[in-house]
Amino acid sequence: MGAGASLAPPSLFANAPYEGKTSERGEVLTPEEIVTSYNNFYEFGTDKGDPARYAHEMTIEPWTVEVRGKAAKTGKFALEELTKGLAEEERIYRFRCVEAWSMVVPWTGIPMARFLAQFEPEGSAKYVQFTTLHRPSEMRGQRALFSGIDWPYVEGLRLDEAYHPLTLMVTGVYGKPLPNQNGAPLRLMVPWKYGFKSVKSIVKITFTERQPRNTWNILAPQEYGFYANVNPEVDHPRWSQATERRLPSTLFNPNRIPTLPFNGYGEEVAGLYAGMDLRRNY
Ligand SMILES: Nc1nc2c(c(=O)[nH]1)N[C@H]1C(S)=C(S)[C@@H](COP(=O)(O)O)O[C@H]1N2
Ligand SMILES: [Mo]
Numbered sequence: 262m263g264a265g266a267s268l269a270p271p272s273l274f275a276n277a278p279y280e281g282k283t284s285e286r287g288e289v290l291t292p293e294e295i296v297t298s299y300n301n302f303y304e305f306g307t308d309k310g311d312p313a314r315y316a317h318e319m320t321i322e323p324w325t326v327e328v329r330g331k332a333a334k335t336g337k338f339a340l341e342e343l344t345k346g347l348a349e350e351e352r353i354y355r356f357r358c359v360e361a362w363s364m365v366v367p368w369t370g371i372p373m374a375r376f377l378a379q380f381e382p383e384g385s386a387k388y389v390q391f392t393t394l395h396r397p398s399e400m401r402g403q404r405a406l407f408s409g410i411d412w413p414y415v416e417g418l419r420l421d422e423a424y425h426p427l428t429l430m431v432t433g434v435y436g437k438p439l440p441n442q443n444g445a446p447l448r449l450m451v452p453w454k455y456g457f458k459s460v461k462s463i464v465k466i467t468f469t470e471r472q473p474r475n476t477w478n479i480l481a482p483q484e485y486g487f488y489a490n491v492n493p494e495v496d497h498p499r500w501s502q503a504t505e506r507r508l509p510s511t512l513f514n515p516n517r518i519p520t521l522p523f524n525g526y527g528e529e530v531a532g533l534y535a536g537m538d539l540r541r542n543y
Contacts, residue, residue, distance in 0.1 A: 312442035369433035390473035417473035
């Protein structure tokens with residue numbers, strides 16, 4: 262299969278049950294060691310290694326999720342209450358960061374449609390916003406003087422995007438509970454969108470009538486939109502989005518592959534955007 266198929270030395274597959282597993286396109290999984298050590302989680306710093314180094318400082322037990330807005334069942338819920346009785350599934354997804362690197366990752370989680378349905382959103386709810394934990398005492402990036410980000414990190418989806426069968430509320434990776442650096446204990450995964458949509462360590466869910474703000478759009482609206490669908494034809498103002506570096510990627514073997522519209526999930530999701538100008542709604 263693809264150029265990346267033989268690049269991961271077998272020795273990197275410490276997690277034996279996953280050795281030789283592939284995506285539905287036959288792509289080799291990105292080794293667990295890379296998935297859990299090459300991260301973006303600015304609450305712990307901006308270097309790729311900072312989250313793995315510092316995210317253990319975050320307490321994830323107990324974990325409470327507050328639900329607000331246009332839904333019948335709002336309030337504060339213990340995480341266990343929200344996941345109880347909802348079956349988890351494993352999904353091997355391509356994961357494409359707006360910075361033009363990508364991975365193939367086995368996530369475990371609850372289909373978002375089922376997770377959100379328990380709150381009985383009202384007909385007037387058109388969007389859903391997700392908010393990350395704000396706890397500077399445990400998140401050193403939130404204590405940084407020049408982070409630029411107005412914490413907490415927020416993201417949002419149109420409700421029909423959230424209810425799409427590919428959208429997952431992730432609780433684990435590589436068959437284990439999520440490590441803190443990957444957004445424990447609860448994070449979003451929307452495989453046809455750039456990685457920044459997949460907000461980590463969620464403590465609040467708000468059903469809204471109007472399009473909610475999202476952190477990277479607030480920070481640089483010319484560069485990052487609300488939709489953020491993977492699109493090789495719409496370049497980032499500072500770099501091309503036509504290709505991506507599939508990790509593991511090195512100087513001598515960059516493993517650069519073409520980027521696919523909707524990250525390869527177009528057949529499933531293009532219909533969500535029928536009639537929309539995706540150059541304007543980037
Ligand atoms: N709260 C929060 N969520 C976040 C981020 C962040 O900095 N803070 N980074 C985003 C970006 S840019 C990416 S690419 C992914 C990275 O997820 P991973 O580290 O599990 O690969 O998380 C996203 N979710
Ligand atoms: Mo990203």
